[in-house]
Amino acid sequence: xxxxxxxxxxxxxxxxxxxxxxxxxxxxxxxxxxxxxxxxxxxxxxxxxxxxxxxxxxxxxxxxxxxxxxxxxxxxxxxxxxxxxxxxxxxxxxxxxxxxxxxxxxxxxxxxxxxxxxxxxxxxxxxxxxxxxxxxxxxxxxxxxxxxxxxxxxxxxxxxxxxxxxxxxxxxxxxxxxxxxxxxxxxxxxxxxxxxxxxxxxxxxxxxxxxxxxxxxxxxxxxxxxxxxxx
Amino acid sequence: xxxxxxxxxxxxxxxxxxxxxxxxxxxxxxxxxxxxxxxxxxxxxxxxxxxxxxxxxxxxxxxxxxxxxxxxxxxxxxxxxxxxxxxxxxxxxxxxxxxxxxxxxxxxxxxxxxxxxxxxxxxxxxxxxxxxxxxxxxxxxxxxxxxxxxxxxxxxxxxxxxxxxxxxxxxxxxxxxxxxxxxxxxxxxxxxxxxxxxxxxxxxxxxxxxxxxxxxxxxxxxxxxxxxxxx
Numbered sequence: 237x238x239x240x241x242x243x244x245x246x247x248x249x250x251x252x253x254x255x256x257x258x259x260x261x262x263x264x265x266x267x268x269x270x271x272x273x274x275x276x277x278x279x280x281x282x283x284x285x286x287x288x289x290x291x292x293x294x295x296x297x298x299x300x301x302x303x304x305x306x307x308x309x310x311x312x313x314x315x316x317x318x319x320x321x322x323x324x325x326x327x328x329x330x331x332x333x334x335x336x337x338x339x340x341x342x343x344x345x346x347x348x349x350x351x352x353x354x355x356x357x358x359x360x361x362x363x364x365x366x367x368x369x370x371x372x373x374x375x376x377x378x379x380x381x382x383x384x385x386x387x388x389x390x391x392x393x394x395x396x397x398x399x400x401x402x403x404x405x406x407x408x409x410x411x412x413x414x415x416x417x418x419x420x421x422x423x424x425x426x427x428x429x430x431x432x433x434x435x436x437x438x439x440x441x442x443x444x445x446x447x448x449x450x451x452x453x454x455x456x457x458x459x460x461x462x463x464x465x466x467x
Numbered sequence: 468x469x470x471x472x473x474x475x476x477x478x479x480x481x482x483x484x485x486x487x488x489x490x491x492x493x494x495x496x497x498x499x500x501x502x503x504x505x506x507x508x509x510x511x512x513x514x515x516x517x518x519x520x521x522x523x524x525x526x527x528x529x530x531x532x533x534x535x536x537x538x539x540x541x542x543x544x545x546x547x548x549x550x551x552x553x554x555x556x557x558x559x560x561x562x563x564x565x566x567x568x569x570x571x572x573x574x575x576x577x578x579x580x581x582x583x584x585x586x587x588x589x590x591x592x593x594x595x596x597x598x599x600x601x602x603x604x605x606x607x608x609x610x611x612x613x614x615x616x617x618x619x620x621x622x623x624x625x626x627x628x629x630x631x632x633x634x635x636x637x638x639x640x641x642x643x644x645x646x647x648x649x650x651x652x653x654x655x656x657x658x659x660x661x662x663x664x665x666x667x668x669x670x671x672x673x674x675x676x677x678x679x680x681x682x683x684x685x686x687x688x689x690x691x692x693x694x695x696x697x698x
Contacts (some may be wrong), residue, residue: 287510289562340610448660
């Protein structure tokens, strides 16, 4: 029997001030969001102003460190990246957003989006040594499961040029909006169409590099299939 | 003949420190990103820490105010939203990201993403009166062009509950990565598949509200068609 993970606990920052019915405290929903999303937005404060940059991430939801009983989110980038240089020792915000649809109401006011988002706050720590290699594999496998084992391992130069940060998933809020339009009762009879336009991210057929004559491997085909395809 | 818009100009904040070859100074690319993306991430500083939240936006690229000769980005939300309450009078960061694909190299180090992103900094001003109504229409039409004219107009109550902010698109950086994998020359011969897995956001068939018996209107069908569909 596996232990029940603790529910997401509120702090003044993560306790939602509005739309409390959209708050989700089930860690399984957090895990699902972190599994499905491929990108996040990292917010740091530089010279007193916010800087928000898109980046990839990976989540390790097993306990891996004393400060992260609920798992760790890994970020990486160039050692010269302004956002990563600024991050250790200060509070950062990592936001992961999945948009599931446009909610088209009879009034502009009730237009909305169906979405699932996770917002994590914390002070990231640099990851080094064996743990860094593990995190780099997770970062690749998060995009395409099974890929890291097929690659040329990181060189000394690669490692020196790459910063990996770990953010404990301790202070996290999860918000979900799903389902139908919520119009004012008196608007329902108006001659205005209302409904949801579902949205999703899909893949197209993999494009082999110009200098590669190998067939598309199963792990890439499987990834495209899992995302669904459109052409 | 239309005047040539000024190129995007660098400030210490928007001048990219790395990957300068990815910097784009053509305002047409900015316009394209703002047109195609439906959501942005708004970063503000609250109690010294960054807060990053997903939200919708609209862009008005015509000159609409003396401080915005290059256009304005509109944001809106509840008057109670922490991020919007904090925003006026302080510097905010709005990041718009379109992910076009996963770049799968022969080493983890050269894994990347094809993407187009715009990062705008500035001090937003509250929008009131007629300009607020205009901005609210733009916010709806940005999601589904042509929809605002079909809706019940905003009520006094709607307007009182909604904050609209305008951010002049003055300090903006645009970054684009596209095309094939960039592997180390010595890695090209390795028996590792390399290539790009293209990604895009598509719609599924519109879902009419349970309490609506009207047919799906053309503006919604057109939007789904423009996005492309997958089922």
